[in-house]
Amino acid sequence: MIHAYAAKTIGAALEQFEYDPGVLKDQEVEINVEYCGLCHSDLSMLKNDWGISRYPFVPGHEVVGTIASVGDRVTTLKVGQRVGLGWSSHSCMHCEYCMSGDHNLCLTLEQTIIGRYGGFADKVRAHEEWVIPLPEAVDPAKVGPLFCGGVTVFNPIVQFDVKPTDRVGVIGIGGLGHIALRFLKAWGCDVTAFSTNPNKESEARELGANHFINSRDAKAIESVTNSFDLILSTVNADLDWAIYINALRPKGRLHFVGVVPNPIQAYAFPLIAGQKSISGSPTGSPITIAKMLDFAARHGIEPVTETFDFSQVNEAIAHLEAGKARYRIVLKH
Structure with missing residues (x-):
């Protein structure tokens, strides 16, 4: 038994x-x-x-x-x-x-x-x-x-051939996001943590983030327009995905490993113009x-x-x- x-x-x-x-x-x-x-x-x-x-x-x-x-x-x-x-x-x-x-x-x-x-x-x-x-x-x-949680955030690094020279953003510093920061830092990437809690900045940096952005601050996110090769979303919440798509460089990817509750809304033109992608993985x-x-x-x-x-x-x-x-x-x- x-x-x-x-x-x-x-x-x-x-x-x-x-x-x-x-x-x-x-x-x-x-x-x-x-x-x-x-x-x-x-x-x-x-x-x-x-x-x-x-x-x-x-x-x-x-x-x-x-x-x-x-x-x-x-x-x-x-x-x-x-x-x-x-x-x-x-x-x-x-x-x-x-x-x-x-x-x-x-x-x-x-x-x-x-x-x-x-x-x-x-x-x-x-x-x-x-x-x-x-x-x-x-x-x-x-x-x-x-x-x-670990392989969920590690898998995209392997699947999309993330390079040590890439700039990567991580949305959410929780059960998935904190492991992602550690993996990406060790991978050699320039890593930005996005969090709704500004009190998490020092901890995010200890975990591996080179930069920190309060994701409730739209101007702060706008300041990193055309910055990231990959943005990894680990949250289970609906956000304004357009501003994160704008934060991607040409050929950049907004990738979901967190299950957001509602359909992901995005205009086609920024994706087409910048050859950007939205994706997910198990x-x-x-x-x-x-x-x-x-x-x-x-x-x-x-x-x-x-x-x-x-x-x-x-x-x-x-x-x-x-x-x-x-x-x-x-x-x-």
């Missing part, structure tokens, strides 16, 4: 829950969970904001632990190895996207907490291709959030996650975390829901 924490109905408090996972499939592994991040996506799924949740619902898709057992055909992992598991748990491995290294775009991709029980438990299962060994240099108590493939972990280990990059015991899971959820998390929450056994 696997012992977990589950919500029985929409938005309910998590309570202890047991389930029988059945026989381990031949290409699956079972992970002894040591730590698991609490992500805003867990909160969205708990409330069924996306209309796809099933109950009982076990959150948790930023898992760190050790391999407890492996299926008969598993060849890449071994018992006792410390690993991580993120948003995705399985992809078909034979479609055009998987075969080209874009496993995260697989049309039959299975998510860790959609249609299955997640990592708020003592054990969790996944197919071997999405279970990534941890470099020795990373701290297992802190690395969990990189498996979702998390990342297994190889991108592995590259991110190696890069984080090489540069000593880790998320800023707060730690709660699993027995405090409902307090941790309330802390996140109240907007008090600084900046990612990790649960530990």
Whole structure:
């Protein structure tokens, strides 16, 4: 039996829950969970904001632990190895996207907490291709959030061939944005943080920002017109996107990794005249996650975390829901 924490109905408090996972499939592994991040996506799924949740619902898709057992055909992992598991748990491995290294775009991709029980438990299962060994240099108590929030902001750097000479803006200095600042600084970029909270300037600079702009100050944003090769939006709020499009250089890109609530409004002419782009991306493939972990280990990059015991899971959820998390929450056994 696997012992977990589950919500029985929409938005309910998590309570202890047991389930029988059945026989381990031949290409699956079972992970002894040591730590698991609490992500805003867990909160969205708990409330069924996306209309796809099933109950009982076990959150948790930023898992760190050790391999407890492996299926008969598993060849890449071994018992006792410390690993991580993120948003995705399985992809078909034979479609055009998987075969080209874009496993995260697989049309039959299975998510860790959609249609299955997640990592708020003592054990969790996944197919071997999405279970990534941890470099020795990373701290297992802190690395969990990189498996979702981290790769979400790292993936565009790789996908769009961001160069060390590029000027990059990051909108929002929260759970995603603070990790983006650290990655982009280590990448060598000139980095500007956009935040509605001017009190975050000193912290944003410590995290890696070379410049800081109060995004409530329209004149301040206008002052950086024609400045950025890439602007990465990590927020879940509607903004005046036209002023950010104007802040892009020709061939610049406004890229979304935060889920804004309403349609993105933009005039075509500035996009056409400057050959600019608006785009979005999900998390990342297994190889991108592995590259991110190696890069984080090489540069000593880790998320800023707060730690709660699993027995405090409902307090941790309330802390996140109240907007008090600084900046990612990790649960530990």
